[in-house]
Amino acid sequence: MDPQARPILREVPAYVSGRRHAAGVPCDVLLASNENPLGPSPLALEALERARLGWARYPEDDCADLRQALADRLGVPPACVAVGAGSTALLKLLAEAYLDRHRLLVCAWPSFPYYPVVAQLQEARTVSVPLDGQGRHDLPRMADHAAAASVVVVCNPNNPTGTYVSKAELEAFLDRLPDQVLVVVDEAYGEFARAAAADYPDGVRWVREGRRVAVLRTFSKVYGLAGLRVGYLVAPAEVVEAVRRVQEPFQVSSPAQAAALAALEDSEHVARTLQVVAEGRQRLHQLARQLGLGTYPSVANFVWMDVRRPAEQLAAQLMRHGVLVRPGPPGTTWVRVSVGTPEEIGRFEDALRAALGASG
Numbered sequence: 367m368d369p370q371a372r373p374i375l376r377e378v379p380a381y382v383s384g385r386r387h388a389a390g391v392p393c394d395v396l397l398a399s400n401e402n403p404l405g406p407s408p409l410a411l412e413a414l415e416r417a418r419l420g421w422a423r424y425p426e427d428d429c430a431d432l433r434q435a436l437a438d439r440l441g442v443p444p445a446c447v448a449v450g451a452g453s454t455a456l457l458k459l460l461a462e463a464y465l466d467r468h469r470l471l472v473c474a475w476p477s478f479p480y481y482p483v484v485a486q487l488q489e490a491r492t493v494s495v496p497l498d499g500q501g502r503h504d505l506p507r508m509a510d511h512a513a514a515a516s517v518v519v520v521c522n523p524n525n526p527t528g529t530y531v532s533k534a535e536l537e538a539f540l541d542r543l544p545d546q547v548l549v550v551v552d553e554a555y556g557e558f559a560r561a562a563a564a565d566y567p568d569g570v571r572w573v574r575e576g577r578r579v580a581v582l583r584t585f586s587k588v589y590g591l592a593g594l595r596v597g598y599l600v601a602p603a604e605v606v607e608a609v610r611r612v613q614e615p616f617q618v619s620s621p622a623q624a625a626a627l628a629a630l631e632d633s634e635h636v637a638r639t640l641q642v643v644a645e646g647r648q649r650l651h652q653l654a655r656q657l658g659l660g661t662y663p664s665v666a667n668f669v670w671m672d673v674r675r676p677a678e679q680l681a682a683q684l685m686r687h688g689v690l691v692r693p694g695p696p697g698t699t700w701v702r703v704s705v706g707t708p709e710e711i712g713r714f715e716d717a718l719r720a721a722l723g724a725s726g
């Protein structure tokens with residue numbers, strides 16, 4: 367690290383993506399990053415083809431068409447929607463707009479590891495509240511800390527456990543918070559949860575009601591466009607304005623905007639994805655039960671499994687079979703397995719049985 371760089375950068379862990387764990391080992395079954403196993407929406411691919419003559423020009427900076435389409439769909443004004451280069455970019459912008467060395471972020475742990483990182487980059491303090499015994503956000507304990515916070519993040523469903531908090535639970539939590547706290551609800555996997563659980567809440571409803579709630583969503587998961595980097599934020603107009611103030615110009619490329627707009631209309635691809643994920647998730651849960659491995663009931667497109675041996679070691683064994691999964695934090699015995707195609711799950715199952723020495 368350059369000694370001239372900001373001192374805080376020495377303390378910030380580098381983000382390790384799923385794929386980096388594969389360093390030097392070729393894997394063809396990629397179950398580490400919760401991507402769409404069916405690939406991109408065919409309508410998005412067609413839109414990319416049509417849009418390519420415009421690539422010599424800068425993209426439309428305010429993503430007007432995409433914001434309008436999202437706003438229409440969600441029943442909010444376009445002023446309540448911001449688009450960014452993935453929801454991670456929007457998360458970082460929220461941190462830049464709302465956190466500094468005098469402020470506090472509250473989130474759960476284990477949860478998406480980028481939350482504490484964006485706070486740390488702002489030199490803000492983070493309180494990470496452990497999940498409860500069922501791998502779910504401990505909202506009452508989070509509320510105890512939230513009174514002093516500027517931003518509270520609820521990852522719903524939670525990465526890596528796949529668990530969710532219900533509408534009633536989240537509403538009770540919001541009611542306990544002081545007015546100035548901004549509650550960020552990360553719904554990266556919300557589409558899967560909505561299809562799996564009737565009491566899974568639609569965070570946008572609180573934005574419509576004028577609460578200080580900012581919902582993060584993405585085109586990287588159910589829409590299959592992770593490589594293009596598009597996500598969106600639905601929030602009160604003044605929050606969107608603050609985020610836009612810190613967002614660099616032209617953050618979202620024109621191919622990304624065109625593909626996202628088309629993917630949004632591809633209800634067939636979304637429906638097929640939800641179906642494949644629901645079936646695959648059930649199969650992964652069943653496999654874990656058969657092998658006596660702990661899991662939490664997931665409503666997302668991944669399952670968190672207790673493999674009862676060092677997670678890094680098991681992940682390395684699976685890699686030798688060409689299968690990439692995401693080990694939990696160092697020292698844990700949990701791995702996160704994305705729901706793949708039926709063939710990919712078969713490959714994972716064979717590799718897992720071989721690694722556990724339980725071929726029966």
Ligand SMILES: Cc1ncc(COP(=O)(O)O)c(C=O)c1O
Nearest residue numbers: 452453454478525554584586597
């Ligand atoms: C909870 C959560 N939020 C956000 C993201 C990032 O999504 P994006 O590709 O939109 O940056 C992920 C990606 O895995 C995630 O798990």
